Amino acid sequence: MASAVEHVSAGVGSLGGIAAVTDQESRARYAIDGVLPRAVVYPSSAEETASVLASAAERGLAVVPCRNATQLDIGAPPGRYDAALSLKNMASVWYYEPADLVITVEAGMKFGDFQHFVGRDGLWLPLDPPGGAGASIGGVLATNAAGPMRILHGTPRDMTLGMKIATVEGKVIKAGGRVVKNVAGYDLGKSLVGSWGTLGVIVEATLKLFPRPARRETYTLIGRTLDRVREFRRNILASPIAPLRMAYLSDETSAAPRTSASQPEGFEIWIEAGGSERVMARISSEIEAIAKSMGSALAPVESERATAVWERISDFRNALARAHPDAVVLKASLPVAQMEAFLGRALSITGGAGTRTASVSYLGGETVYLGLVPRNSEWPAEATVAQLRAAAEEFGGAMIVERAPAELKRRVSAWGETKDDFAVMQRLKKVWDPKGILSPGRFIGGL
């Protein structure tokens, strides 16, 4: 009998009857922290995906579900990585009832194509996830990815009505349904949203759609100090207007999503609102009054430029890395009221560590991204990350190391410490993926 090791080293061959692709280019596309999968498989249905998983489980091969690699690098560097399971060939729309605001699509559909498809009926998913148009629906769900627009209707978690999941047992499980309200049985879909490819493969999703606002306007202003930004946040959140999204940026690097030609001191605040002409008139006068009370001038932004800026704001992680491949991208999630205080502390920590730092914060959206670009290789990377994480926790939040040079990623924890609910999470992993073949070791606590 051939040992498992020999079996594996003999090559992946085919999985569940689907030929594995092994050329360098295909594999490199799904590289994570410099580790290439030994093969890539492209199933074209839910059932095929399930058989790929069953066969991988039987052979003990580590599989990472993926599509377009916009967030694939997030998580601990892979220990074992036998096959990338790409949902590239699964991008159909199975059910669409625009009058009911419900759609069912395959998980490999790209987010941009999705928005375009439903946009023809004046609908959208009110989300601006990292990865933007290139992200896949499955990826957006698996990472619960949401940009600053999350202040409007929440994250993908809140828009998912149902899904189909391919399991390592070779089954296709259904969770939820196709109606907007449904409490039959346990809400299994919740456990898959934000599970980062470690429990099962989301092969199909049913989502709740929303009507797109008739008009949208973006404005920008400067908050000279974090105190001013805080004041702006409090005023906006206490006002009756409900913006589509808001963010503020600071930048000491050149190619972060900084936008104006001039480089004013302080924080650029961006705000977008939507509605009818009459509603927009009211909103702009409200925002203007708030800006004025802070001694800032409000500038409207024409739509093409606004679109580009928002794209870079929500895809900060990739935009920064394109300009600075050695950048460290950190994402802190914390209560809204503590965001400015955390950012102030973070900027002083990174200042002390001697990195150039860019930041994007979702105003009201509980998220602060930090992009650290080292001036030289002699910076105290580990200690800085530890200090920043401690600060996020001190302010009641948590911090993820989203991106870092592979060698640094191996030395720091991507997700931080686990808490008293970890044993339950471990058992959840165990029932979905008893052999531990799905993205093994990549999620928090080595899940």
Next chain:
Amino acid sequence: MRASAHIRELIAIAGTDGVLWNPEELMLYEYDALSAARPPDAVVFPRTTAQVAGIVKLARRKKIPLVPRGAGTGLSGGAVVTEGGIVLSLVRMKQIIEVDPENQRARVQPGVVNLDLSAAVAKHGLYYVPDPSSQRACTLGGNVAENSGGPHTLAYGVTTNHVLGLEVVLASGEVIHTGAKFWGRPGYDLTGLMVGSEGMLGIVTEITVRLARKPEAVKTLLAIYDQARDATRTVAALTARGITAAALEMMDGFTLRAVEEATHAGYPMDSAAVLLIEVEGLREAAEEQAEQVQAVCMENHARAVRLAGNNDERELLWKGRKNAFGALGRISPNFYVQDGVIPRTRLPEMLDSMERIGRKHGIAIGNIFHAGDGNLHPLLMYDARKPAERESVAKAAAEIMAECVALGGSITGEHGVGIEKSELMPLIFSEDDLEMQKKMLQVFGAGEALNPGKVFPSGKMCGELRVQMGGAG
């Protein structure tokens, strides 16, 4: 009667005034709002998480099932005892622990009554969105267990969209904290799994919720119809046109006449159906939307559309809606509230099916819908003293459920499965689906210790489609 050893141990944990064990007192706990089952062996009222943990450990040691219970307003038999056991009542854990207005969060104990939370945060211009019609009585713990909805969850989501974190006592007696005060703590969404798990995965002892800011303007409209079908068409048209109402409720003529007689809310006695529609937001947006709503109603043959002129008129209209179940109790000795969901576009045909099913079984059916999200509450009238009527009602209810599923819907939108609909689960889930759901009992280490006999089909029904109306009706 002498207290047994079990009772003495319970008293040692919760105090003499924290345990009920006299048969007369236990009888009150035979019921929830669905029906009666059987009295529990004891009822215990802990005041702290540590006491809950103590009770859970005791029950585990003695292998006695525990049934968590809030206000007992549940409509699917979730809080009743099926095969003996102790009722763990959370009603004395009713502290609002923390209100954090700037972060729009509150942390509460599970026994806090839904409406009391909104009242407590009103001074900050905030409120808690999910508003079950039972909100004057039901507890937030019960809401979490059932993933409850309400008229105003149409625009802003049901309980699960407003709960960020939980303290849970597991069946082992261990205490865990899921989620956080902010969205996005890394790790599996155990909070999302707990919400809607009907008291079977753990005892919720603390809840962190999000609070919403009150809108600047609210407009409440009453659209009156001579044909019920036109009302359902209006709902579909509003959805299709992207007019997002904050609430969109429907009552048919049968129901609204009963309601009007009981509450004098101003519903026209001679109409076939009314829609109660609320739009809110910025003043300008609410005004525009109210005009659009009005236009769509008129296009769909509303006889008239009335706008509530002030807050008193608004509250009166809502009082009628929220007391509808009570009002029906005045006209029929018994009635059975059903809860199904269908895609909103299918409302007109569903209304026809409902009529057909009622006629077939010779029973009167009143209809009250959270129409905006396709959530139906048909009310089936009967007299519990007549076994044949009970039987007809049970059959009609099962047929209504089958019809919801056939139209692409679900067997419950907010009242839960409980003991009522466990046998219907195979209508929408395969064996594999249910198997994976059952594994969650393993994940939380609950086994059969908490609320046994709920949600999952017993497998004893041999294909007969049946709802379980409970023992006494």
